[in-house]
């Protein structure tokens with residue numbers, strides 16, 4: 001089995017590293033603390049879930065919560081690849097895959113599979129081919145313990161330990177035996193109990209029989225007495241019933257006799273009350289009559305009052321009516337006039353409005369006419385346009401002449417300027433004008449003359465220009481005047497036309513106004529008249545509802561009321577004369593009536609009650625006879641019954657005594673029966689217990705035998721005898737392997753022997769390793785050189801591994817050269833090289849350059865920030 005690759009996620013100092021072991025000798029190199037050993041920790045953890053640094057959580061990279069390690073192993077002989085993945089914490093499942101096929105998931109199952117399928121035993125590997133820092137030689141002193149561990153001999157010790165399984169089985173059996181002994185004691189005591197119980201049951205049965213016979217005799221006596229009592233009970237019941245009836249009848253009789261004692265007296269009161277009530281009735285009727293008259297008088301008096309009020313109101317209305325009717329008549333003419341005028345006004349209205357309309361137009365036209373005439377007055381200033389035109393023509397002519405003159409003068413100047421210029425351009429002395437000879441003097445003269453002339457002409461031109469400016473100014477003035485004069489003329493003509501048209505229109509308007517004037521004036525005078533009449537007309541309209549017919553109707557009503565009043569007054573006097581009492585009495589009549597009524601009702605109530613009482617008492621007189629008869633009948637029956645209370649009580653006492661006797665017998669019988677029942681149950685219980693106890697105690701000899709066998713087994717297994725026997729079987733194999741391996745290491749020994757004795761629980765084991773040199777001398781391990789010791793130590797580790805494992809796939813050495821001197825280091829390297837023929841894959845963690853030299857694959861581990869990183873295939877100095 002070879003280690004192909006390991007992947008570390010948040011494991012110790014590695015955040016995320018993947019390491020492949022591609023060589024035969026793989027060197028893991030790097031500075032102190034780079035994370036090299038962490039890789040070895042990763043390998044051990046991934047295989048066995050074994051925490052190398054304290055507890056499991058220490059393996060998680062600080063600051064992280066989870067960690068994962070995955071290792072890939074290959075078994076080339078079988079062509080299989082195994083991938084084992086471990087997680088911390090264990091809440092995430094581990095896994096093992098065989099060629100990508102899952103084999104197990106739970107961490108304990110994964111460890112089990114590693115052991116079973118890969119044949120990688122944790123104890124063997126950790127004690128042999130996985131060698132931690134500086135541990136190579138520790139095998140010499142620990143060999144006995146290592147063997148004990150790898151051979152699992154500790155388990156044998158555990159078997160015979162005082163906490164071990166044999167001990168606990170023995171303990172269990174001893175306890176069982178102890179319990180069974182107790183059962184035996186119990187069995188014997190139960191047998192004694194059983195005998196006592198059987199005796200008691202016999203006694204109880206005898207008592208029961210005699211008691212039952214006595215009880216039967218007493219019960220017969222009791223039955224006879226009970227029969228007698230039943231007859232007496234019936235008599236007694238009737239006797240009590242009759243006695244109660246008798247007492248009841250006597251009580252009733254006495255009560256009635258007491259009640260009828262005052263019958264005569266009551267009848268007398270009845271008569272007196274009858275007479276009194278009649279008198280009261282008469283008195284009441286008289287007063288009632290008077291009261292009726294008084295009520296009638298009151299009604300008539302009220303009616304007279306109402307009629308008088310009505311009369312007064314009506315008289316006032318009639319007076320007001322008469323006055324209004326009179327005023328209405330006076331206003332009638334004016335109202336009529338008003339309505340007529342209103343009609344005429346309506347007829348004239350159209351012409352009136354037309355007149356007003358035309359009149360307002362006429363007035364405005366007259367005003368316009370006036371304004372126009374005033375305006376025309378202002379146009380009277382006369383302007384002579386012809387004269388202005390003449391002046392203008394003259395000025396125009398003069399301007400034209402002056403312009404011609406100016407042009408001529410300007411031409412003269414130009415000519416003179418040309419001469420001057422020509423003089424300047426002359427080359428030679430020939431006059432350009434005349435062609436004659438020309439000297440400088442002559443040139444000068446001509447120039448001066450010409451210039452003087454130009455000056456003069458320019459002054460003249462300036463004069464002409466001034467005159468021209470003045471003339472032009474004057475010309476513009478005259479032209480403006482002419483223009484204005486022409487505009488005024490046209491305006492005046494238009495206004496004159498307008499005035500003429502207006503005058504014609506005014507004449508027409510005056511004509512129409514004259515035609516409408518009469519109607520207009522009439523309208524205005526009627527309108528004024530209507531204004532004056534309007535108040536009368538309004539008043540007339542208010543009074544229109546007053547008519548003569550209605551007045552007459554009211555007068556008629558008044559007469560009727562007067563007549564009614566006469567009738568009422570005479571009726572009042574007539575009724576008053578019937579009332580014979582004085583006025584002051586009248587008001588007390590109704591009070592008196594109510595007093596009498598009250599007294600009457602009161603007495604009548606008393607009378608009714610007395611009458612009912614008399615009636616009831618008369619009936620009671622009949623009842624007395626009936627009750628007397630009943631009493632006689634009851635007394636006769638009591639005599640016939642012949643019941644004696646004393647005798648009856650005697651009978652009851654006898655029955656009670658007998659009853660008590662029978663009951664106490666029954667109770668005793670029940671008690672004996674209960675006891676018998678309980679005893680029988682106890683007997684049954686004891687029998688079944690005895691049966692069970694018998695089966696238990698039958699087991700005692702068997703258990704005693706088992707216990708003695710166990711004791712023997714424990715004695716046989718304890719001590720080092722068996723362990724040493726087992727070891728002695730493996731020892732030759734290891735020794736052979738060791739000598740085989742050592743032969744490859746090129747040492748000068750003919751043989752090396754190994755002896756060890758397994759220690760006990762508190763005793764350390766002993767190891768003795770002896771080397772025999774070629775001369776035949778034996779040398780103790782302590783006497784050998786460092787290199788020889790390391791060679792034997794490594795060979796011994798490999799020898800043990802080979803003896804116990806199917807094959808050795810790899811060896812891991814963490815800093816094997818540490819603490820070694822130069823020579824021993826070199827020797828170790830030779831041995832490692834030689835070991836290649838025994839172990840196909842070696843992984844060495846090292847600082848040693850020479851180790852790097854013998855390695856065919858370098859894994860460089862370094863710190864990147866606070867995390868470890870890995871670079872493969874190169875050394876750290878590359």
Ligand SMILES: Nc1ncnc2c1ncn2[C@@H]1O[C@H](COP(=O)(O)OP(=O)(O)OP(=O)(O)O)[C@@H](O)[C@H]1O
Nearest residue numbers: 012013032033034035036037038058059060061062
């Ligand atoms: N749980 C952890 N999380 C992060 N870093 C850790 C953790 N445990 C230990 N370390 C650190 O990891 C680093 C690497 O340790 P490791 O033993 O692998 O180094 P090394 O390369 O073998 O060093 P040396 O050559 O000195 O033995 C150390 O600096 C150590 O302090």
